[in-house]
Amino acid sequence: MNAPLSILGTGMVTAVGHDAPSSCAAIRCAIDNFQETRFIDRGGEWQLGASVTLEKPWGGRSKLLKMLVSVLGEALRAAPEVDPSSTPLMLALAESDRPGRLHALDASLLHDAQREMGVALHPDSAVIARGRVGAAVAMLNARKLIHQNGHRHVLVAGVDSLLVSSTLAEFERRERLLTSRNSNGFIPGEAAAAVVLGAPVQSEQPQLLCSGLGFAMEQSTIDSEDMPLRADGLTRALQGALAEAGCGMEAMDYRLTDLSGEQYYFKEASLALSRTLRVRKEFLHLWHPADCIGECGAAIGPAMLAVALASCRKGYGEGNNILLHLGNDAGERAAVVLDYRTVRAA
Template sequence: MSGFPIAITGTGMVTGVGLNASASCAAIRCAIDNFQETRVMDNGGEWIMGCGVPLEEPWRGKTKLIKMAAAAINECLEGNKQLKPEATPMLLCLSEQERQGRVIDDDNQFFLDLQDELGLEFHEKSRVIAKGHVAVAVALKHARSLIQDLKVKHVLIVATDSLLVGTTLAHYEEYDRLLTSNNSNGFIPGEAGAALVVEPVSARQEYQLVCVGLGFGVEEAHVYSEEPLRADGLTAAIKESLADAGHGESVLDFKITDISGEQYYFKEASLAFSRIDRTKRTEFDIWHPADCVGDVGSVLGVVMIAVLKTSCEKSYTKGNHILTHLGNDDGKRSSMIFFWQRGREQ
């Protein structure tokens, strides 16, 4: 293994199907969604469907993003009393700065506002990662460096995002990306906040969800491109993550992805895996939690990992070696390899 393994030891979630991690994961396991009509109409005169988070007050915009993130962070803090904010870097995952309808105009100020909401200050190595879907993989790479090089005990990865913004919905509808009355090849938008606690892999005997490999790539034939899709970027990312983990694809039991309904991403996932698969399998399951919570932007990767952790703990996975991959509309791709293993196995 060329990479440095790190463990996911805590989760927090606020989604349209649950206001904490356990409720959200239970709903996703049961394939329960909360898709409802938004306040925005499509070009056919029908209400666009979305998956909003029902908080106690009708907050909107930046305020709601902060409230969702704060709730997820507090869940992680309550679940791990050894986590000290002042000694813990927080890696805040946000949408891409160029995304249409983005409500955050100053990322650094948003970070400070989130700290004010919590009444806490985090480690000086905290940072904002405005990378959309792939942000969680970038954050795990930074977390690995912080744990390996600076010997920090915990890193908190936090994400908050919402696609339920009029300008954002109008942009996606213009490019036939949304599921509407006029378009069946699209996704349902959502919003969420989520957080992960990341630690060094311990020597304890209990099982842990361990990230053993990370990989990145760029797809030239992205969703807005007119180039023929060969899935080169995702293939490269998966190969790099396997090399980082020090394993071949034969160890993989199933995968969990950010696919949210568009045929382009299903085709890409199928092409990429077919180009690396050399093992005779009777099945290779694919999970996509966006079926329940919608496309929640930069939060989707964190939701996927939280779902994976809970499923491993409750023993309803398809195996202990999992491929996870994500992609941005501009072609950025990431891949992560997770093992459910005892802490001493490295």
């Protein structure tokens, strides 16, 4: 099934802004807010991070909850026709086995969000603990809920923080962090983002549509030592999304990705492009918001959708056809084809 989805509204809380307009403006201008954290790396230097500063010094579960409720409220205000009590929420969270992940997060965060918002979420709401690919999986679920189960709208949100001592210690042990001793790594961050999805409607105003989704598994993961990287998984995910959208890679104007600084993922993106682009293009630029907001795990997918919507509505993107791709450390790969256009009667 490749029935399209329309992205109607967004919300963001990042290290560079407490709402979607300010966050997207900072990302557009390549502004970051990387600062020394309270953590020290193995070289004895302060660890850089992209932390979110809220009105009170919340931390842990409380901070995740406050960020989540904020982005949900902003996304709902951007789409006032949405009734939150009849709208399922697909919530993307960190993988259940990631070091430092808060205990019992899946079971409690949805319930806590309902209490904080004063709204009973629809029973079809669910948690998707798949890290960076969580938003794409949520969009797949949303497509079914809207086009098969009759829901008018679905909320897709992600919230995450890697600024946890045990999380940082494990990633530094695996030489994944950017530190004073390692240049091939990412800057950890935290964020939340949300989008409202619905079925496309006939309108003279253009809409940002998801017209293709693709998924696959990569056997040669970032932690593999005995398999060469050929980007088989990402290539298949890209091919699947493009096939659903009925176009080739040459139709894309630019790429939005979850890349956050590690050479492995940049190499994978380059290999996958070389295996899917069969028509010469002078440019197919790669946008990676993590350059500004840090590696923010499960929040990056909805944040990328918010950046795509802002770039289309404000006209600073490189075209109306956008390819998103995401991948987590377990090898799951996802691709999303977006196009910004007017929907008219057939």
